[in-house]
Amino acid sequence: MKNIMKFIGLYGILFLGSILMILPFYWMLATSLKSGGEAIQVPPTWLPENWLFSNYSKALEAAPFARYFINSVIVTFTSTAGELFTSILAAFAFAKLKFWGKDILFLCLLATMMVPGELMTIPNFVTLANWNMINTYWALIIPWLASIFSVFTLKQSFQSVPDELYYAAKTDGASDWRFLWEMMVPLSKSSIVAVMILKVIGSWNSFMWPLIVTNDTALRTLPVGLQAFTTEAGTKFELLMAASTLVVIPMVVIYLLLQKHIIQGISRSGLKG
Numbered sequence: 322m323k324n325i326m327k328f329i330g331l332y333g334i335l336f337l338g339s340i341l342m343i344l345p346f347y348w349m350l351a352t353s354l355k356s357g358g359e360a361i362q363v364p365p366t367w368l369p370e371n372w373l374f375s376n377y378s379k380a381l382e383a384a385p386f387a388r389y390f391i392n393s394v395i396v397t398f399t400s401t402a403g404e405l406f407t408s409i410l411a412a413f414a415f416a417k418l419k420f421w422g423k424d425i426l427f428l429c430l431l432a433t434m435m436v437p438g439e440l441m442t443i444p445n446f447v448t449l450a451n452w453n454m455i456n457t458y459w460a461l462i463i464p465w466l467a468s469i470f471s472v473f474t475l476k477q478s479f480q481s482v483p484d485e486l487y488y489a490a491k492t493d494g495a496s497d498w499r500f501l502w503e504m505m506v507p508l509s510k511s512s513i514v515a516v517m518i519l520k521v522i523g524s525w526n527s528f529m530w531p532l533i534v535t536n537d538t539a540l541r542t543l544p545v546g547l548q549a550f551t552t553e554a555g556t557k558f559e560l561l562m563a564a565s566t567l568v569v570i571p572m573v574v575i576y577l578l579l580q581k582h583i584i585q586g587i588s589r590s591g592l593k594g
Contacts, residue, residue: 346569353377353563360558373559380563384549385538393542396461396531397524403466404520405513411467412475413501417487427476430469446533460534461542465524471516478512479505518579522572543568 352360353376354369380386414420415427445464446455454460482505490500506513528544535541547568550561 346573349562349565349569352558353566355559357557357559360562376559376563377567380550380560380567383560383564384546386543386546386564386567388539389541389543389546392458392461392540393525393544395458396542397521399458400462400465400524401517401520403462404468404471405517407467408471408475408516409501409506409513411472412479413497413505415472416476416479416482417484417505418497431473434469434473442530442533449534455534456536456540458540461531461540464530468520471520474516475509475512478509482508514579518575521575525572 351367351369354372354374355366355376356369356371356373359366359370415423441464449455449460449463454463486504487500490504495503526544527542531542531545532548535545547561547564550557550564
């Protein structure tokens with residue numbers, strides 16, 4: 322009986338937590354199908370009185386979302402590929418290579434994780450301004466081509482590969498470069514995929530940095546484009562929620578399809594919390 326009560330309590334808490342997680346997504350979807358008046362009605366309604374699927378077409382017509390979508394894809398793909406490349410190389414160096422000051426350098430890099438990202442906004446902006454890169458794709462991509470979090474995660478995974486395998490490959494004449502891409506990367510696929518997914522989601526949802534470094538509408542990404550529904554006259558919540566649904570859906574689908582890789586990758590890296 323005691324075990325049954327524990328079982329019911331545990332799954333009850335999990336069910337409650339899942340409801341709290343799903344509720345914002347449901348509210349976004351429901352509001353996207355309401356009229357303007359019903360979207361701001363007090364008390365709110367849980368289901369639309371009239372299901373206005375036309376809100377989605379109106380939202381797409383309100384701003385050049387096709388251009389925003391292309392920009393988001395370009396920035397997300399490029400920054401993700403760049404971060405994976407630099408992180409894999411750095412993680413391999415810290416995990417398997419021997420060089421003077423390796424541990425001290427790695428500790429210094431880890432210390433940068435304690436610096437809030439917002440503090441780096443002004444230095445990054447000034448640096449890019451001096452390079453005449455503001456309002457270009459480079460400004461959206463270059464600051465995010467490296468991540469110490471990704472390096473740390475992959476280093477933990479690479480260290481789980483036995484050193485004997487590395488030394489055996491070296492004895493057979495394999496170069497570090499060949500061992501990395503033919504042995505280390507395939508063996509650490511779960512961690513690499515986990516880092517990739519987290520990077521894709523973070524880059525796709527980025528708002529503040531694209532807003533700061535772009536002035537041209539043709540360079541802005543989807544999250545920034547959602548501002549089109551907020552004017553001095555107020556916010557068109559039904560159109561905003563419709564556009565937000567279209568922005569969120571790709572990331573939700575990617576996460577649901579590949580969530581097992583995130584769990585496996587984080588588990589192999591030894592990260593907790």
